[in-house]
Amino acid sequence: MASTDVVCLPISELSNYQTKWTIKARITNKAPLRTFKRGTGEGKVFHVDLLDAMGGEIRASFFNDAADKFFEMLAPNKVFTFSKGSIKIANKQYNSTNHRYELTFEKDAVVTEVAEDESIAAAIFHFVDIKTVQSKPLPCRVDLCGVVSAFKAPATIKTREGKEVMKRDITLADDTGTAIELTLWGATALLEDSKFEGNPTLAVKNVLVKEFNGGRSGSVLDSNAIIFSPAGPEADRIRQWWQKGGSNQAVTSISVGLGGGGARARNAQHCTFGAMRKLAEQVTEEPVHFNLVGRLALVQTTKQGEKQPLYYNACAEPRDNGMSCNKRVDEGGFCASCGRAGKTAVRMNLRCRFADFSDSAWLTTFHEAAENVLGMKGEEVKVMEVDGAGREALEAQIKKRYFSDPLQLIVRGKLDTYMGEARPNVSCVDVRKVDRRQHGRVMLKEIQEMLAA
Numbered sequence: 001m002a003s004t005d006v007v008c009l010p011i012s013e014l015s016n017y018q019t020k021w022t023i024k025a026r027i028t029n030k031a032p033l034r035t036f037k038r039g040t041g042e043g044k045v046f047h048v049d050l051l052d053a054m055g056g057e058i059r060a061s062f063f064n065d066a067a068d069k070f071f072e073m074l075a076p077n078k079v080f081t082f083s084k085g086s087i088k089i090a091n092k093q094y095n096s097t098n099h100r101y102e103l104t105f106e107k108d109a110v111v112t113e114v115a116e117d118e119s120i121a122a123a124i125f126h127f128v129d130i131k132t133v134q135s136k137p138l139p140c141r142v143d144l145c146g147v148v149s150a151f152k153a154p155a156t157i158k159t160r161e162g163k164e165v166m167k168r169d170i171t172l173a174d175d176t177g178t179a180i181e182l183t184l185w186g187a188t189a190l191l192e193d194s195k196f197e198g199n200p201t202l203a204v205k206n207v208l209v210k211e212f213n214g215g216r217s218g219s220v221l222d223s224n225a226i227i228f229s230p231a232g233p234e235a236d237r238i239r240q241w242w243q244k245g246g247s248n249q250a251v252t253s254i255s256v257g258l259g260g261g262g263a264r265a266r267n268a269q270h271c272t273f274g275a276m277r278k279l280a281e282q283v284t285e286e287p288v289h290f291n292l293v294g295r296l297a298l299v300q301t302t303k304q305g306e307k308q309p310l311y312y313n314a315c316a317e318p319r320d321n322g323m324s325c326n327k328r329v330d331e332g333g334f335c336a337s338c339g340r341a342g343k344t345a346v347r348m349n350l351r352c353r354f355a356d357f358s359d360s361a362w363l364t365t366f367h368e369a370a371e372n373v374l375g376m377k378g379e380e381v382k383v384m385e386v387d388g389a390g391r392e393a394l395e396a397q398i399k400k401r402y403f404s405d406p407l408q409l410i411v412r413g414k415l416d417t418y419m420g421e422a423r424p425n426v427s428c429v430d431v432r433k434v435d436r437r438q439h440g441r442v443m444l445k446e447i448q449e450m451l452a453a
Helices: 064-071 186-190 233-242 261-267 273-280 367-374 378-386 391-399 436-452
Strands: 022-030 034-038 040-051 059-062 078-085 087-091 101-105 110-113 140-151 155-158 165-173 178-185 202-213 215-220 226-228 288-299 312-316 345-346 350-355 360-365 405-419 423-433
Touching: 022 202, 040 064, 059 064, 110 378, 140 178, 140 233, 165 186, 165 233, 178 186, 178 202, 273 288, 273 360, 273 405, 273 423, 288 367, 345 378, 350 367, 360 367, 367 378, 367 405, 367 423, 378 391
Parallel strands: 059 101, 178 215, 360 423
Antiparallel strands: 022 040, 022 078, 034 040, 040 059, 078 110, 087 101, 140 165, 140 202, 155 165, 165 178, 202 215, 202 226, 288 350, 288 405, 312 345, 350 360, 405 423
8 A cells, every 4th residue: 555745636626627647545335347348349347436525526437458457456444545547527417526627547547556545534415305305306415314214025027138236215204204115226225124123223325216116216336425323413313313212203105115117006096097187288397297087089199101110129228227218319320428339129119009988098108118018028029020920910900909808007197398388298107908807996995985975
């Protein structure tokens, strides 16, 4: 371990106007090493988040030779000096630090481990209370502090690409009387159960919050992003709240329980297509869900005489949050969103017309829902059209689904902006066979309400 008398520049003063600089920082987060394809070549990259004694944060990415040389060396929580890297504007789509710039290191990078420096904190948190998360534009990244009010055992799930990953769900509550469900992935999910027992207080950095099942939930990828029993005024305040009655307080969750369409159905408003059309005109930026029973009337296979694609190839490469990119790729398999050409998956995005006794509606129907509408997987649709009987036979197969069995639809409505104009966006997010017993109970309740009136 080396010591150095080199004058180090504060991270906050780094900019692309500097060409010679050295910084001294602690590694607060380290991403896995991954490979990527660009054109005909292949490369390696990993990134780390750095924190210095002045509280400055920045992300540094190591490519190819530098990735091979420094991946094992750069361990989280250790302190290093860094020099001979380049500085560029940060890509905020993938960079969660608050610095305007980010660092890139290639084969000429100089990195030296130095002695522990207690003046450099283990992490800097910018806490947001859970109630505030409810109103933030999504997706967003936040630092949270709260009490573990519930947790589940780790579980193995299989991604669409067939890869097995570990996950664990915990519920975090704070003194705003609000809770959120967080999913811990990978090594983070395998932390011992004993760490979550007894309602410990957690500080969690860089939580990725997205809409899920009509609510909001978070993902945590890095085990070093979690600090158990943290110090500080926010943690002390939340601990006191829990000990002085918060544990018995009714807490409002901004997450909808896991369980796919069933969870959405329990929280969606039952209505007809006629009522949904009127209610959709009143939606805001917060999504609302409607629960409808109807039949498939039509799938848009042509538009103005031109055949419409029924599927597309999507990027199946994992992003930093562990989930597939899912953006459309070009004919060569290159994804402009994440800059990679790798694994792809067939996805469907159909325009379907559904109807009941009161009205009908054209709804954009997303992949899983589209598969249930057609009774076919996306891969089966592609094989039938390209390698099988052809487009005409595929359309004939689809027409057999028209006005057949009734379907339970979960429809999401929210206010979006299109070409600078706000307008309601209504889409179908889940389709299942009708649970006739449950549907019968709903209709019986409606009859009783009409009789009581």
